[in-house]
Amino acid sequence: MVHAVIVKQVSTSSETDRDVFLKTMGILCQKYHKNVANVVGFHLGESISECVYEYCCELSQVNNGHISFSNRSLYEIICSTEKLPLHVRLSIAVQCAEGLVHIHSLLAENPESHGTILFGNFRSDNIFLDKNFVPKVFNANLSTFLGLSVGQQCTASVDCIHDQGSQIYYLDPKDVSDHLFNPKSDVYSFGVVLLELITWKTARFMSGGRAHMLTTDFLDTYRIDHSAADLFVKKVYDEEGKCFLHEAIDIGVECLELDVQMRPEMSNVLSRLRIISAAQSIRSKLMSAQTKDNGDDRPSQLVAPTPTNNAVKTPPTVVSTISLGILKKITRNFSNSALVGEGSRSKVFYGVLKDGNESAVKKLDPDEEIVVQVSTISRMLKHDNVVQILGYFIKGENCVLPYEYAPKGSLDDILHGKKGITGTQPGTPLSWPQRVKIALSAAKGLEFLHEKAVIHTNIHSRNILLFGNDVAKIGA
Numbered sequence: 001m002v003h004a005v006i007v008k009q010v011s012t013s014s015e016t017d018r019d020v021f022l023k024t025m026g027i028l029c030q031k032y033h034k035n036v037a038n039v040v041g042f043h044l045g046e047s048i049s050e051c052v053y054e055y056c057c058e059l060s061q062v063n064n065g066h067i068s069f070s071n072r073s074l075y076e077i078i079c080s081t082e083k084l085p086l087h088v089r090l091s092i093a094v095q096c097a098e099g100l101v102h103i104h105s106l107l108a109e110n111p112e113s114h115g116t117i118l119f120g121n122f123r124s125d126n127i128f129l130d131k132n133f134v135p136k137v138f139n140a141n142l143s144t145f146l147g148l149s150v151g152q153q154c155t156a157s158v159d160c161i162h163d164q165g166s167q168i169y170y171l172d173p174k175d176v177s178d179h180l181f182n183p184k185s186d187v188y189s190f191g192v193v194l195l196e197l198i199t200w201k202t203a204r205f206m207s208g209g210r211a212h213m214l215t216t217d218f219l220d221t222y223r224i225d226h227s228a229a230d231l232f233v234k235k236v237y238d239e240e241g242k243c244f245l246h247e248a249i250d251i252g253v254e255c256l257e258l259d260v261q262m263r264p265e266m267s268n269v270l271s272r273l274r275i276i277s278a279a280q281s282i283r284s285k286l287m288s289a290q291t292k293d294n295g296d297d298r299p300s301q302l303v304a305p306t307p308t309n310n311a312v313k314t315p316p317t318v319v320s321t322i323s324l325g326i327l328k329k330i331t332r333n334f335s336n337s338a339l340v341g342e343g344s345r346s347k348v349f350y351g352v353l354k355d356g357n358e359s360a361v362k363k364l365d366p367d368e369e370i371v372v373q374v375s376t377i378s379r380m381l382k383h384d385n386v387v388q389i390l391g392y393f394i395k396g397e398n399c400v401l402p403y404e405y406a407p408k409g410s411l412d413d414i415l416h417g418k419k420g421i422t423g424t425q426p427g428t429p430l431s432w433p434q435r436v437k438i439a440l441s442a443a444k445g446l447e448f449l450h451e452k453a454v455i456h457t458n459i460h461s462r463n464i465l466l467f468g469n470d471v472a473k474i475g476a
Helices: 015-028 074-080 086-108 166-170 173-178 183-199 214-224 226-232 239-255 266-293 324-330 368-380 411-416 432-451
Strands: 002-011 039-043 048-054 059-063 066-069 127-129 135-137 145-152 204-207 210-213 339-342 346-352 358-364 393-395 398-404 464-466 472-474
Touching: 002 015, 015 039, 015 048, 015 086, 074 127, 074 183, 086 127, 086 135, 086 183, 086 239, 086 266, 166 183, 183 214, 183 239, 183 266, 210 214, 214 239, 239 266, 266 393, 324 346, 324 358, 324 393, 324 398, 411 464, 432 464, 432 472
Parallel strands: none
Antiparallel strands: 002 048, 002 145, 039 048, 059 066, 127 135, 204 210, 339 346, 346 358, 358 398, 393 398, 464 472
């Protein structure tokens, strides 16, 4: 059986070099990750040492001792392929971020890792994608690349991938001058790659007969007018897709902050991108199903889903991040005096946002999967009988989602009084017409979710929220 490996050679001529190399190998050999080219072995030499990685490319054929590789780098795909659908590009970004977070977590788990060489070489020509566009981050460490070789039963010659010296376009200018690489160095580089995915242009591209720097041109335009950044993006055919695109752009711009302290952590970038990617993926599937149902041959991303009942859908809006400071201020630091409800995994507080909208601010347990699911459903499925999200803050242990406020509380409040709130009593008994109206509007909301292939799994009276004129909405 033929096994391809990637061998990289590193100078270890001094005792310090050898010590750093051993520390780095010790860290990289600890855990496997599907989005990283993982280390499978190494050799420590007196002056030159070798690191052996799993192969990033699939062998497509072996003829006369020559091996071809079917995987291509993200850089090559951007240069030679029509722009991929937005949900695919966002998925690539999320998985690359997962790979970087994995590498950073290894350092956090290993205090002795100080001085290892794990940062500063993240770029699109070091990201290889398989036929399903699943990326592997390679060359995120140990910067001298020699090429590919094949071990075990094959001694064939192999096509080499050469470092073109392009890393300069992905590095924080301060890192270039000071050589002080750290996790925030990767955040900057990730911002460049994210802009490449969004604009489908490489970090250095030709236009009008001259070379352009993507980061310089894009940021100059963005700072003058955020909406002018659309000039770098081909036409987006619906407003909701445009919203997701702009949220991703905002993340990329934050990653490119020259002030290192202002850049987000990779874990925060990953959390936010997961939400955008999950929402866009659901949106793409819904539109694809709608296109198939209509017998329409146009690309699925050009077709917006059509509501199947008579309820009026709210127009797509940008759901922005809201700072934790603002959320603490409007809820009096999440005090009991602002508490209006609680569940098994969350507490809900009352607050008024800067735009004057009353909000039910839900503070969730730090379970990222739940946050992604809740915020995705809330943003994608806009309906008169489904409660809408007004913003979000997700970072570390803080997962906070402000929703539109239900002035009459929940059905549970009416029936039993507010749980956990001192002195509350059940509300005035509902008339028969009120009960029917509440049941009917809640059923419409639930019907809408089921039509969109969403199973709520948590329907009960506390999640049926009451608004004016006895309109009920399904809460998350």
